[in-house]
Amino acid sequence: MSSHQSHEAHPIISVNSLWKVFGKKPQIALEEPYRSQSRAELQQELGLVVALRDVSFQVYPGETFVVMGLSGSGKSTLVRCLIGLIEATSGELTVDGDDITTFDARDLREFRRSKMAMVFQNFGLLPHKNVLDNAAYGLEVKGVDRDDRYSVAREMLDKVGLTGWENANQRELSGGMQQRVGLARALAVDPHILLMDEPFSGLDPLIRRQMREELSLLQSEIQKTIIFITHDLDEAITIGDRIAIMRDGEIIQIGTPKEIITQPADDFVKEFTQGISKTKVIDIEHVVSEPDVVFSPTDSHELVRTKMEQANTDYAIGLDPEEQYLGILCRDQLDAAVDHTIHIDSLVDSSIVSVLPDTTLDEALTFLSDQNLPIPVVDESNAFIGVATQPDLLKVVASDL
Ligand SMILES: Nc1ncnc2c1ncn2[C@@H]1O[C@H](COP(=O)(O)OP(=O)(O)OP(=O)(O)O)[C@@H](O)[C@H]1O
Ligand SMILES: [Mg+2]
Secondary structure (H helix, E strand, O other): OOOOOOOOOOOOEEEEEEEEEEOOOHHHHHOOOHHHOOHHHHHHHHOOEEEEEEEEEEEOOOOEEEEEEOOOOOHHHHHHHHOOOOOOOEEEEEEOOEEHHHOOHHHHHHHHHHOEEEEOOOOOOOOOOOHHHHHHHHHHHOOOOHHHHHHHHHHHHHHOOOOOOOOOOHHHOOHHHHHHHHHHHHHHOOOOEEEEEOOOOOOOHHHHHHHHHHHHHHHHHHOOEEEEEEOOHHHHHHHOOEEEEEEOOEEEEEEOHHHHHHOOOOHHHHHHHOOOOHHHOOEHHHHEEOOOOEEOOOOOHHHHHHHHHHHOOOEEEEEOOOOEEEEEEEHHHHHHOOOOOOOHHHOOEOOOOOEOOOOEHHHHHOOOOOOOOOEEEEOOOOEEEEEEOHHHHHHHHHHHO
16 A cells, blocks of 8 residues: 555554454463463363464554454454554554553543544444434543534545435445444544454445555555455555465564465465465556667667667667656557658657556556567656566466466
C-alpha cells in the first residue's frame, strides 16, 4: 500500500513475547516442560489452549501491517489483546509509548476512544440507527455535540463514498455499504491506529476486491497505521506493507509481500503462497536490460537502419543527449518513411507507454504491445533506465505457472 514508512522511526506498536493461553491456570503453560510442548499436547494434557505463543513484532506509523493465518491460528486473539478486549497471559504490549497491559478499565476506554478503533467482520452497526448516526456513533460515545459529530460523520461518509445515504437504514444497505459505514465510524474518531479483523470476509469476491482497492486509495490519503487481519493471501499482498504469517499461535515469518513470496521461511509458508503469482510482487526493474540499439535525434535514417540490421532487432530506443527517453522507433515505421526529410524522432511510436522501475510485472503486463516491442523503463524525470523485453517478461510469467 504505502511504503514510505521509515524503519528508523519509532514503532507505534511494539509487541514483545506475547502469550495468550485460554483455560484454567493458564500460567502453567508458560513453565517448563509445558512451555516447549506443542499446542496439541498442551491441550490434551492440561486442557489449555495456547492461542498466542511468544509473539513479537513492531508496527511503524503509517504502515499497513497484515496478519495472516488459517482459522484458529490466533489472529483475532492478537487484535483483541491489542485493543485490550482480553488480557494477555504474559508479555509486553506497547502502543504509542504506553504499556497497555498496565491499563485499568478507564484507561482502556479512553484508549479505545482516542487511539485505536476497530472495524469488525460483521460490520457491528446499530440496526435502529440510520447511516449518519451510525457513522457518528463513536463521537457520540465520546460526548461530541450533535452538530460537530454530524459534520465529521458526513465528511467520513463522503470519504467512503456514501454521500446521499445518510438517512438510510441498515437493511437498505448491501454488505459492502454496511462495511463502509463501519469504516466511516472508525475513521470519524480519528484514531491513530485502525484494527480491521477480516473486515471484508462477509462480502462477495467482486465487492471484496473493490473494497480492498478503495481501502488502498483511502489509505494513501489518510495514512493511518492499520493492522489488517485476513486469511486471504491475495488480499494480504495487495494491501500489506508487511505481512506476518501465523500458525498455531506463532508468527512463522514477517516480511514484505515480495519477501514472503520469493523467500518463504519454510514449507508451510511456501505452500500458503503457492497459488500466488510472483508477477504481483516482482518489480519490472528485475527484468530490465539494455536495448540493443539506441539512436539520437540527429542520427540519419540510414545509420539507424544499419544499426538495427546489425543487431538483428526490430526497434530502437530514442534518447536525447541528456539520456532522456524520447520513444521507440519500429523498423516498419522506418522502412515506410521513404521521404527522408521526415525527422527521425517524429517516427517514434508514441502509443508505447513507459513505466517506472517499481511497477509490478502484473501491472506492466497490461502494457505489453502486440507488436513484440519491449516496455521502456524510465525514472520520475523521464531519464531512460532500460527496457523489459517481452521474452524476459514472459519467462517470469512462465516460471510462475
Ligand atoms: N475465549 C476463548 N476461550 C477459549 N479458547 C479460545 C477463546 N478464543 C479463542 N480461543 C481459541 O484460540 C485459538 C485461536 O483463536 P482465534 O479466534 O484467535 O483464531 P483466528 O486466527 O482468529 O481464527 P479465524 O480465522 O477462524 O477467525 C483457537 O483455537 C480458539 O479455539
Ligand atoms: Mg478470527
